[in-house]
Amino acid sequence: VHADDDDRVYQLVEPLHPADIADLIELVPAEERVGLGKAIAELMTGEVISELNEHVRDALFEQLxxxxxxxxxxxxxxxxxxxxIEDLDDADQRAVLAELDPEDRAAIEDALSFPEESAGRLMQRDLVAVPEHITVGNLIDYLRDNSDLTTEFWEVFVVDPAHRPVGACQLSWILRTPRHIPISDVMKRDQTLIPATMDQEEVALRFQKYALISAAVVDSAGRLIGQITADDIVHIIQEEASEDALLMSGAGEGDINQPIRESYTERVRWLIANLGTALIASLIIAAFGAAIEKLVALAVLMPVVASIGGNAGxxxxxxxxxxxxxxxxxxSNTLRVLWREMRVAMLNGVTVAALIGxxxxxxxxxxLGLVIATAxxxxIITAGFAGxxxxVIFDRLDQDPAVASSVFVTMITDSMGxxxxxxxxxASGLVG
Amino acid sequence: VHADDDDRVYQLVEPLHPADIADLIELVPAEERVGLGKAIAELMTGEVISELNEHVRDALFEQLxxxxxxxxxxxxxxxxxxxxIEDLDDADQRAVLAELDPEDRAAIEDALSFPEESAGRLMQRDLVAVPEHITVGNLIDYLRDNSDLTTEFWEVFVVDPAHRPVGACQLSWILRTPRHIPISDVMKRDQTLIPATMDQEEVALRFQKYALISAAVVDSAGRLIGQITADDIVHIIQEEASEDALLMSGAGEGDINQPIRESYTERVRWLIANLGTALIASLIIAAFGAAIEKLVALAVLMPVVASIGGNAGxxxxxxxxxxxxxxxxxxSNTLRVLWREMRVAMLNGVTVAALIGxxxxxxxxxxLGLVIATAxxxxIITAGFAGxxxxVIFDRLDQDPAVASSVFVTMITDSMGxxxxxxxxxASGLVG
Structure with missing residues (x-):
């Protein structure tokens, strides 16, 4: 990107959707991002910035x-x-909050008072809530007359005088119903309420299970304080589901835009843990040093047994x-699943053992064939059990099972192998 | 579940949401599902059945x-x-299709004519489409007068005389607008159109990127033929994202409800592939058999080098x-990401090498310390490159990178280790 190309760059970028502009900025090498940012300064709206990858945005904010x-x-x-704002460090957060309008500041500070990754942080405060006694006509008039209401809503929430949700009404039902019908005849009474402190992963599971488009968020007293919509949930599900693959491999957050130092500290921890488990395996091998000296085929074949077990685990x-x-x-079904996996393991074990044996x-x-087949x-059966x-044990201890299971399962299958x-x-008398 | 408990079971299950009833059936052991199904026969609606895990449903359908x-x-x-219906085998599919109403059969056969996992299979045919020239008032009257229209829509699609989409209109915008305004003044003209043949993973990425709640599906001539809504996408994203973790580990579909025989055939393939790569590693070890006989410490330590490399990869x-x-x-950024990962690998390599060395x-x-540290x-650098x-190579060859990468990366890191x-x-003269 050359300085004199700015107009041309602007013209190329201008018709793009904010999400596409954000992607473009991420794809450009870090050192060219400043130049690009200057060329399209007018297009760098809040929307573009909120679509940017967290690490790319952090680097940008350091210059603002x-x-x-x-x-x-x-x-x-x-x-x-x-x-x-929640991604900024404490000092920057305070500095930015101090610059906000009092009203916006109050809303954001309120949201930040909920735990990280909770429904309270995810929700929008803007929503449409109406009392139970009004008619469809009243509702439509209210929506037309109040121009400061949000347009980002897909359901209208019906509340009692204490502002507790009593029903929800899809906009399509309202549009299909004559004006004189009371809203209480149109609404659905059993709706999924989301407590503001609920973890976002649990919120996402509710949306998925009940096929929700939007849901009401309530405080501890059951009062309606916000709504969550499916477009936000789509992001959460993507993050949470792909997080597990990264965590299981010990890759931490695993973002290609993450600073190298962070990637290093996240990953080296697991490599060192792996070094520890590999040394336990080495101790076992060392105990059989005399046997290996007599029969070097043992050294040749032993990694096969460990590797197959690790893969099965x-x-x-x-x-x-x-x-x-x-x-x-x-x-209620742990034992059943355990028994199921053991049977799969036995089938796998017999097949692979026949080949290698x-x-x-x-x-x-x-x-030696009989020895390796038995091993x-x-x-593999040990791997099925440990897998x-x-x-399950980590889960019962309220630890994320994706995080540390790998290290333990590998340790068990390597050592056992x-x-x-x-x-x-x-024992078979093959060696001395 | 005893026969005389049927009434009690029915009363307990009756207030549950269809998705919860489906979960309950899955949690009960397979042999008790028939008894439970009989007790709550009246509650086994299409909704419950469509929420059931594919394998549990297959077992149920065999008895119907x-x-x-x-x-x-x-x-x-x-x-x-x-x-x-798409999960049934061909003969069962034909038998079921023959029993359907002609209209339903045509719609389902039409959907089945699109490739598996494409937008054409995901979409609903029921939607609301209106011409460009009508007003908000006309639209509301049309919706109120036509009782056979769907209620499952979140946007109204505006089409030209050839039924090609020209705009989309959120229901909230319609509700907020006076009756006399033309719909063409309310609608958004730039909308995300989904070709019916697009892969569902790509559809899900569009929904995520542009924060969509619903989107129009078009045929090859650009005519509106269906809509996809965010609640369906939430399932797809969950499936696709967690699929990658399962594929990378060689666990295939990895569903705990899958029949044991299927789990066995899916997994044993990868174990056999892993056996092949382990044998390559064995050949390398065998080539150094004489060295190991002289210095058994090599046999003790060599799995450490391979294991650390495998983990980093x-x-x-x-x-x-x-x-x-x-x-x-x-x-455009493959080389940059490769270089980034090599730098992380060098940092990791030096840290781990210092400890083990x-x-x-x-x-x-x-x-020997110097030798193992260098190795x-x-x-680890080889692992960073191969990882x-x-x-990337599998992706360029239009293969799913999650499926076979593991086997190759492990082969490379084991052999190199x-x-x-x-x-x-x-080479260092440590042995003979």
Whole structure:
């Protein structure tokens, strides 16, 4: 991007949707982003900025004054403004809040008072709530006469005098109904209410399960304080679901825009943990050092047993972590799922053992084939057990099963793999 | 569930939401599902059945006649009926289709003519489309007078005489506007149109990117043929995102309700593939058999080098697969991301190498410490490269990067781990 191309760049970018402009900024190398930002300064609306990747936005905000950030936040709806401000560090947050209009500041501070990743942070405060006694005609007139009402709503919430939700009404039902019908005859009484303190992952599961487009958020006294719409939930589900894959592999947040130092500290922790588990496996091998010296084929084949077990354990673990995340694996069916996975493991174990056992018997000697086949069966069954048990135990202890299960499952399958194979080789009299 | 408890069971289940009834059926052991189904036969509506896990539903359908399945399908909207019928095998599909009303059959056959997992299968045919010249008042009267119109719509689509979409109008905008205003003044002209053949994963990305609640589906001539709503997309996103974690671990579909035989065949393939890669590693070890016989510490430590590399490769691969799925990793920034991951790998490699190298030098001898440290650095950098390159290559070849990347990355890191460590041990003169 050259300085004299600014007009041309502007013309190219101008027709794009804010989300596309944000993507474009992310795709450009970091050092060219400032130049691009200057060329399209007028197009850098709050919407574009709220669509930007968190790390790209952080880098941008470091070059802006709190006043400029506050101006961007004021263009946005409460939930988007909160998402933007909650990522700042405490000092920057205070500086930006101080620059906001008192009304916006109050709304954002209120949202920030709810726990991170809770419904209270996600919700929009702007919504349409009406009393139970009005008619469809009254409602339509009210909507037409109040030009300061939001247009971002898909349901009208019906509340009692204490502002507690008593029903919800899809806009299509209102449009299909004659003016004289009372709203209480049109609304649906059983609606899904979201407590403001509910975790966003749980909110997303509710939206998914009950196929919601919007839902009312209530405070601890049951009063209506906001609404959450499906377009926000789509982001949450994407984040939460892909988070598990990254966490299981020990990749932390795993964002390609994350600063290198952060990626390093997130990942090196798990590599060091893995080093610890690998050393336990080494201790087991060292205990059988004399056997290996006598029969070097043991050293050649032992990684096969450990590797197959590790793979089988990862498979079962991925299934269990997902079932836990979807609330499909509960106390009532843990034993059933465990038994199911053990049977799959036995089938897998016998198949793989036959292959490797046969090949080993042919290349080396029959007894070594029998030893490796038995060790593979033992290790795959152990993997099936650990792949369910480890995530379930973490879940019962209120820990995220995706985070640390990998390290433990690998430790178990590596150790068991080496121990079963080398132990059986000695016990069978193959070596000295 | 005892026969004489049927009334009690019915009373307990009756107040539940269809999605909750479906969950309950899934949680009950398979052999008790028939008894439960009988007790709550009247509550087993099409909605409950369409919420059931695919495998639980298949088992249920095996006990039902095509006529009974057709009756269930007729209670549902087109998209849900299609989801239900597309899972049946060909013979059952034909039998059920033959029992349907001609009109429903035509709609479902039409949907089935689109590729699996395409927008054409996901969409609802029922929608509200109006010509451009009418006013808000005309539209409201039309909606009130036509009682056979759907109520499941969140936007009204405005079409030209050839039935091509020219705009879309949120219901809230219609409710906020006086009757005499033309609809063309209220509608938004630039809307996101979904071609019927678009893959559902791409559809979901559009919904996420542009924060859509509903979108028009068009045929190859650009005519409006259906709509997709955000509540369906929420399911797709959950499936697609958690699918990647399962695919990367080689767990296939990874559903705890899947029949054991299916889980076995899906998983054993990857275990056998893993066996192949482990044997390549074994060949490398075998080539250094003489060195291991002389210095058994090599056998003790070599799994550490391979394991750390495998872990680092999995981390980078998880990050790359996610970035590819989110369209964040494209041709224009592949080299930048590769370079970024190499730098993270160097930092990780140096840290881990210092730890293991120091410990080895202390326990065994300094030269072996230097050898293992160098091998770890080489293997982690190789892992960083392969973790980006392998998924990107699969993606360029139009293969799903989540499916087979694991096997290749593990093969590369295992082989390189053993080769670098044992090769350096020999080259450094540590052994013979």
């Amino acid at each position: 004054s709190p006043d400029a950030v506050a101006q961007i936040a004021e263009q946005l709806e409460t939930d988007d403004a909160v998402a933007l 990862t498979q079962t673990m991925a299934v269990s972590v997902r079932a836990l995340a979807m609330n499909q694996l509960t106390q 046969g090949a080993t018997a042919f290349i080396f000697e029959p007894m 593979v069966v033992i290790n 369910v048990a480890v995530p 080496f121990f079963a194979f080398l132990g059986l080789a000695v | 006649s095509p006529d009974a399945v057709a009756q269930i399908a007729e209670q549902l909207e087109t998209d849900d009926a299609v989801a239900l 999995t981390q980078t691969m998880a990050v790359s697969v996610r970035a590819l799925a989110m369209n964040q990793l494209t041709q 120091g410990a080895t030098a202390f326990i065994f001898e300094p030269m 770890v650095v080489i293997n 980006v390159a392998v998924p 053993f080769f670098a460590f044992l090769g350096l041990a020999v």
